[in-house]
Amino acid sequence: MSVKNLGSLAGKVAVVTAATDGIGFAIARRLAQGGASVVVSSRKEANVKRTTESLQSEGLDVIGVKCHVGLEEDRKNLVDETLKKHGAIDILVSNAAVNPFFGNLLDCSGEAWDKIFDINVKSAFLLTKEIVPHMEKRGGGSIVYISSIAGYHAMPGLGPYSISKTALLGLTRAMADECAKYNIRVNCVAPGVIDTKFSSALTENEAVKEKMLDQIPLRRIGVPQEMGGLVAFLCSDEASYITGENITAAGGMESRL
Ligand code: NAP
Numbered sequence: 029m030s031v032k033n034l035g036s037l038a039g040k041v042a043v044v045t046a047a048t049d050g051i052g053f054a055i056a057r058r059l060a061q062g063g064a065s066v067v068v069s070s071r072k073e074a075n076v077k078r079t080t081e082s083l084q085s086e087g088l089d090v091i092g093v094k095c096h097v098g099l100e101e102d103r104k105n106l107v108d109e110t111l112k113k114h115g116a117i118d119i120l121v122s123n124a125a126v127n128p129f130f131g132n133l134l135d136c137s138g139e140a141w142d143k144i145f146d147i148n149v150k151s152a153f154l155l156t157k158e159i160v161p162h163m164e165k166r167g168g169g170s171i172v173y174i175s176s177i178a179g180y181h182a183m184p185g186l187g188p189y190s191i192s193k194t195a196l197l198g199l200t201r202a203m204a205d206e207c208a209k210y211n212i213r214v215n216c217v218a219p220g221v222i223d224t225k226f227s228s229a230l231t232e233n234e235a236v237k238e239k240m241l242d243q244i245p246l247r248r249i250g251v252p253q254e255m256g257g258l259v260a261f262l263c264s265d266e267a268s269y270i271t272g273e274n275i276t277a278a279g280g281m282e283s284r285l
Contacts, residue, residue, distance in 0.1 A: 036264045037064035038062075040118040040263070041114040041118050042056075042118065042120075043107075043117055044066060044067070044123060045070070045121065045122055046124035047068035047069055047079065048070040048079040049079075049225060050224030050225060050252050051123060052121070052124075053068075053079060055252075055255060055256050055260075056083065056121075057256060058260045059121075059260055060088035061260075062260045064089070064119065064263075065089045065090075067090075067106070067113070068083070068090055071095070073094045076092035076094050079092060091113055097151035097155060098147050103158055107158050116166050117162045117163060117166070118163065119170050119172075120156065120163075120171045121174070121259055122151075122155055122174065123174040124147060124148075125176075125189070126147045127144065127188075128140050128144065129189070130229075131185060132187070136187065144189055148192035148193065149195045149199065152173055152196065152199065167211060168212055169211075170213045170262065171207070172215050172262050173200055173215075174196075174255075175193045175196040175197055175216050177220045177221070178190035179218055196216060197274050204272030208271060213268075214271055214272065215267075215275070216274040217277060218275070219277055220244065220250055220281050221244065222251065222254070222255065223250065237249070244279040244280060245280030247279075250277065262275070
């Protein structure tokens with residue numbers, strides 16, 4: 029069975045950050061399977077090359093551009109290279125995040141706090157700012173931020189990271205209001221615990237994992253592909269009346285601020 033054209037994204041150009049592993053990779057692959065021309069990116073050239081080649085070998089329309097989202101020149105280059113190749117941008121999935129700190133919230137240094145907010149929040153904002161004028165020229169577009177269930181309820185030891193993910197919920201609302209006049213929809217996805225390298229500290233230790241599962245009504249850890257379909261839907265014309273929303277995909281974990 030062909031993996032192409034599972035959705036209605038034909039003719040759309042999508043930029044996905046942090047797309048060489050985990051959730052970002054699954055999203056990029058699903059968007060391309062839906063017919064989009066996808067630009068994958070992450071910090072390491074080798075990861076970008078491996079991912080691009082792997083997706084191209086599946087017959088998908090994918091190119092890769094190295095982009096550390098915290099670097100202005102990399103963000104600009106990502107946009108420039110996308111425009112050079114495709115002449116337009118219709119979709120931005122802002123997926124990059126870091127967590128350099130684990131511990132009590134009050135023990136977090138200003139330096140670690142800045143790093144978390146620079147990558148997880150500020151770069152999402154700045155990349156949006158860079159891309160919106162091109163979507164405006166196109167007559168519309170779709171932006172999806174990747175938040176986290178932790179944005180609703182701070183995970184123990186992950187206070188600053190969790191707060192950065194709460195900020196993305198606010199960014200979604202404010203940006204959706206402002207971009208509606210350009211026919212640009214802005215939505216957010218809050219994954220629960222998903223099986224990736226990022227979450228391995230929670231999923232590799234059996235005792236920690238059991239405790240985690242007790243909080244998940246579906247009693248299992250999610251997989252990255254479960255985020256891909258949801259993001260593809262939000263980016264498609266089937267979601268044309270949805271903006272300013274956050275959709276939690278967390279196996280039933282509570283999501284209320
Ligand atoms: P992952 O599997 O560890 O993948 C991380 C990706 O990010 C890699 O492609 C990495 O490639 C790239 N990356 C890291 N820093 C970057 C930067 N500064 N600029 C650009 N790319 C960067 O992570 P994941 O679990 O899929 O997480 C993806 C997103 O989902 C994050 O926003 C995370 O907060 C969110 N999330 C994850 C979970 C979960 O349980 N996994 C739950 C809720 C939310 P390079 O090393 O080449 O840069």
